[in-house]
Amino acid sequence: MFREEMMVHIREYKTENGQTFPTKKGVSFTKVRWAKFRGQIVEIDKKVELPKANQHVDYSHNIGAKYYVTVSTGTISIKPDI
Numbered sequence: 001m002f003r004e005e006m007m008v009h010i011r012e013y014k015t016e017n018g019q020t021f022p023t024k025k026g027v028s029f030t031k032v033r034w035a036k037f038r039g040q041i042v043e044i045d046k047k048v049e050l051p052k053a054n055q056h057v058d059y060s061h062n063i064g065a066k067y068y069v070t071v072s073t074g075t076i077s078i079k080p081d082i
Helices: 031-038 041-053
Strands: 007-016 019-030 058-064 067-072 075-080
Touching: 007 031, 019 031, 031 058, 041 058, 041 067
Parallel strands: none
Antiparallel strands: 007 019, 058 067, 067 075
């Protein structure tokens, strides 16, 4: 919970000295943004497969506010548009 709002956090974890902890690398979703992201999973999966067939891919979809899911050859990103 953050400011009384349920959030979904996806983080990169690191292990040091036998202990695992979250890093700053990751993304947080509001309930609405998470639903928009989940609604794009099938389309994202299709775009991820294109380079395997030697096809170019350049996909970007807004998932709320300034945040975008982008798929380009070799990269999948979830980040704010700056």
